Amino acid sequence: MISFASLCMVFAGSAAVIGRGELLGDNGLQDQSAVVEESSISSVETSDSTYNTIKLFNDQFSVAIPAGFTLMDSAAMVAKYPDPTRPNIIYTNQNGSVNITFKYTSNRMPPDGVPELMPVLLRSIVPVSVRFYRASIENVNSREFGILEALTPIAKGRVYNFMYATALNGKVLVGTVNCPEGEKEAWKKEAKKIVESIGK
Numbered sequence: 001m002i003s004f005a006s007l008c009m010v011f012a013g014s015a016a017v018i019g020r021g022e023l024l025g026d027n028g029l030q031d032q033s034a035v036v037e038e039s040s041i042s043s044v045e046t047s048d049s050t051y052n053t054i055k056l057f058n059d060q061f062s063v064a065i066p067a068g069f070t071l072m073d074s075a076a077m078v079a080k081y082p083d084p085t086r087p088n089i090i091y092t093n094q095n096g097s098v099n100i101t102f103k104y105t106s107n108r109m110p111p112d113g114v115p116e117l118m119p120v121l122l123r124s125i126v127p128v129s130v131r132f133y134r135a136s137i138e139n140v141n142s143r144e145f146g147i148l149e150a151l152t153p154i155a156k157g158r159v160y161n162f163m164y165a166t167a168l169n170g171k172v173l174v175g176t177v178n179c180p181e182g183e184k185e186a187w188k189k190e191a192k193k194i195v196e197s198i199g200k
Contacts, residue, residue, distance in 0.1 A: 051197070056089060057104045061168055063175075064197035065100050066190060069093055087176070098179040098187060100194065107172040114144045117165055117172065121148060131158075140195055143167075147195070149188070151181055160184040162191035166198070 051064040069091040072080070077090055080099075087101035109117060114137055122135055133149035148163045162177040177191035 051193075053197070056102055057168075060104075061173070061199055062197075063102075063194060063199075065091055065194060069098075069100060072099070087174075098183070099176070101176045101178075103174045104168065105172045105174065108170055109167045109172045110170065111167045112144065113167055114146045114165065118146045121146060121163075121165065141199060143199060145195060151184075157181055160187065162188060164191075164195055 050067040052067050052069070053062055053064045055062045072090040072092045076092075076096075077086060080096075081087065081090070087103040089102045091100040092098065118135065118137060130153075131151040133151070135148050136146075138145050138147055143166055146165045148161070150161050150163075151158045152161055153159075158181045159178050160181055160183070163174065164176075165172055165174045167173070175194070177187055177194060179187040
């Protein structure tokens with residue numbers, strides 16, 4: 001069953017600034033080596049760029065992310081995402097301006113539970129400083145996703161957040177792609193490709 005209080009608290013942190021957490025998991029920050037291994041990464045060539053397919057959370061699901069992204073180390077994660085509800089796994093580009101994050105939570109949700117989850121996510125990021133672009137429920141490759149797009153303020157400018165939530169083996173999985181506002185259009189397209197690749 002979805003814990004509405006914990007979801008509101010921690011999902012709000014995800015959208016507040018680029019360096020905050022998302023949904024609360026069982027044990028906070030997990031040892032990344034336990035959930036992703038180099039041997040589980042393979043390259044995939046597409047018509048416009050190269051992607052690496054990775055398997056996460058004990059191979060429970062796979063996802064393709066742009067090549068060149070590397071795992072953020074634990075010290076950098078704590079510095080950039082100080083909230084204890086930070087994502088389990090964070091991939092970042094070379095200069096750290098774009099992050100792709102994953103959080104597998106302890107909140108229970110059936111595969112058809114996204115419509116129930118969406119109002120919770122919307123209520124959690126309602127400050128007037130947040131500019132919404134889109135909130136929708138989409139079926140991608142027979143999997144239901146709740147998707148939010150928003151601009152959130154930071155010290156110098158704003159950050160574009162593409163946030164999605166879906167059910168994975170009966171629990172809530174949350175992912176985000178965030179980047180500087182000026183790179184929004186390019187990374188919006190990449191975020192959609194990432195969602196489309198999940199589970200393949």
